Amino acid sequence: MKPFEYAAPRTEAEAVGLLAADHVETEVLAGGTDLIGLMKQMVVTPGRLVNVKEIPSMQAISETSDGVVIGAAARLEDMAEHRLLTPFSSIGDAIVGIDSQQWQAQSTLGGELLQRPRCWYFRSGAGLLAANGKRVTEGDGRFHAIFANSGPAKFVNASRLAPALIALGASIRIMSPGKEDAEVQTLPLASLYRTPRDESQRENILSKGQLVTHVLIPHPQSLANATYEVRHGSGPEAPLVAASAALQVQAGLVAKARIVIGQVAPQPWESSEAAESLVGRPIDLVTAEQAGQLAVAAASPLKDNAYKVQLAAVAVKRAILKAAGLPTGGF
Amino acid sequence: MSNKHVISLELNGDAVEFLCEPRQTLLEVLRDILHLTGTKEGCSNGNCGACTVLFNGRPVVSCLVLAMECEDAKIRTIEGVACDGALDEIQNAFLEGAALQCGICTPGFIVQAQALLDENPNPSEDEIRFYLAGNLCRCTGYDKIVRAVQAAAEQRRAATTAG
Ligand code: FES
Ligand code: FES
Numbered sequence: 001m002k003p004f005e006y007a008a009p010r011t012e013a014e015a016v017g018l019l020a021a022d023h024v025e026t027e028v029l030a031g032g033t034d035l036i037g038l039m040k041q042m043v044v045t046p047g048r049l050v051n052v053k054e055i056p057s058m059q060a061i062s063e064t065s066d067g068v069v070i071g072a073a074a075r076l077e078d079m080a081e082h083r084l085l086t087p088f089s090s091i092g093d094a095i096v097g098i099d100s101q102q103w104q105a106q107s108t109l110g111g112e113l114l115q116r117p118r119c120w121y122f123r124s125g126a127g128l129l130a131a132n133g134k135r136v137t138e139g140d141g142r143f144h145a146i147f148a149n150s151g152p153a154k155f156v157n158a159s160r161l162a163p164a165l166i167a168l169g170a171s172i173r174i175m176s177p178g179k180e181d182a183e184v185q186t187l188p189l190a191s192l193y194r195t196p197r198d199e200s201q202r203e204n205i206l207s208k209g210q211l212v213t214h215v216l217i218p219h220p221q222s223l224a225n226a227t228y229e230v231r232h233g234s235g236p237e238a239p240l241v242a243a244s245a246a247l248q249v250q251a252g253l254v255a256k257a258r259i260v261i262g263q264v265a266p267q268p269w270e271s272s273e274a275a276e277s278l279v280g281r282p283i284d285l286v287t288a289e290q291a292g293q294l295a296v297a298a299a300s301p302l303k304d305n306a307y308k309v310q311l312a313a314v315a316v317k318r319a320i321l322k323a324a325g326l327p328t329g330g331f
Numbered sequence: 332m333s334n335k336h337v338i339s340l341e342l343n344g345d346a347v348e349f350l351c352e353p354r355q356t357l358l359e360v361l362r363d364i365l366h367l368t369g370t371k372e373g374c375s376n377g378n379c380g381a382c383t384v385l386f387n388g389r390p391v392v393s394c395l396v397l398a399m400e401c402e403d404a405k406i407r408t409i410e411g412v413a414c415d416g417a418l419d420e421i422q423n424a425f426l427e428g429a430a431l432q433c434g435i436c437t438p439g440f441i442v443q444a445q446a447l448l449d450e451n452p453n454p455s456e457d458e459i460r461f462y463l464a465g466n467l468c469r470c471t472g473y474d475k476i477v478r479a480v481q482a483a484a485e486q487r488r489a490a491t492t493a494g
Binding site: 001040099235 | 400
């Protein structure tokens with residue numbers, strides 16, 4: 001690792017001040033399970049690291065009249081066991097999928113949502129877009145995007161919790177450096193992510209000094225929800241494809257649905273086609289299967305990853321069935 | 332650029348202080364500064380679990396923890412598992428059950444199994460496999476490791492009922 005300065009502030013405003021300093025490149029240190037590896041590889045080389053895990057206001061999981069508020073520094077392990085999060089089994093499913101107790105104990109929610117893409121070209125120092133996407137199209141793109149991949153970005157968003165949280169309608173609280181005091185805004189989680197057009201952009205919209213401090217999940221209006229991951233094996237590695245479903249079912253019929261697929265596009269990929277196809281219908285094998293097919297109708301796989309189209313259709317189908325408490329036919 | 336910092340923490344029950352740079356991981360400090368070489372380095376990127384230690388009771392991969400993050404923390408390593416010079420039940424069960432070959436993964440497994448049995452004294456085979464999924468072993472094929480943890484759990488339970 002390159003040498004850097006280290007700070008462990010106790011307040012959000014202090015952290016934002018330390019992150020915003022313009023004479024030095026800064027990074028947020030959360031659980032470290034992603035960043036420390038990237039720093040060892042010198043893919044990310046900050047001059048200052050700001051550890052946000054010791055900020056008490058960012059650690060708590062609490063309830064307000066709007067919903068459940070989770071501090072971005074809350075550990076995944078604590079989320080998995082928290083009573084306020086029991087209605088959100090899609091989150092629990094995704095955490096359990098991270099098949100390493102060590103990673104669950106160490107990783108934080110904010111770090112999970114903002115982990116960098118797993119693209120092996122990016123991780124070997126070729127840049128996020130890996131020569132404008134050429135390294136991927138000419139090389140090995142078996143784990144890369146099957147949607148939104150016509151531009152230079154071919155990587156997939158790495159977060160395993162974002163699909164579940166987006167389907168649940170989560171928003172994020174961002175603190176930014178202001179003229180005098182730090183400023184706060186709330187945005188839908190989905191708008192945190194973007195598909196970069198050139199190497200000057202990251203895969204999220206945060207600018208220097210901005211810090212995600214909390215995630216808010218609106219109270220469930222008896223939402224049936226689940227995540228289904230298609231995995232290559234056990235261990236902490238990312239699934240090949242994952243899907244999260246959140247369904248509001250009234251008198252046996254779907255009133256509202258959100259379906260979000262992970263590991264298939266540079267951003268978590270929401271399928272309104274799949275969701276709309278369910279509205280007004282019961283959940284059964286036929287409607288779930290149809291939603292899965294509609295979810296992948298617009299897929300545009302690369303030369304090495306056509307198999308992911310089928311996996312995505314199955315993941316969507318099974319996430320819907322699992323949310324409805326029906327057998328998925330998988331495991 | 333030398334910007335060393337003093338870190339104080341509790342290591343295996345003793346107060347310890349050391350000097351380190353921000354870029355040094357807990358694993359490096361344990362092995363290279365404190366000379367506790369029981370904790371092993373495998374992959375150095377969080378995937379193998381060989382470097383597992385307990386950080387305030389939680390199992391973490393010490394290759395991805397900065398030593399600076401450990402100020403005032405309670406760290407327990409494989410060196411802190413044996414009690415008064417006697418092997419603990421898990422260590423014994425690994426020996427008795429031949430649950431190791433080259434041994435590089437063993438300290439990580441034993442520390443991880445400590446965390447498991449502290450949390451759940453009577454784990455099922457599935458629970459053991461799940462809890463140990465972040466620890467890789469390239470030699471044993473895992474069966475003997477799972478059986479050793481089962482045997483250790485049984486011994487501990489017997490000791491508690493007897494005691
Ligand atoms: S050396 Fe730390 S997980 Fe492999
Ligand atoms: S005994 Fe050799 S890696 Fe486990």
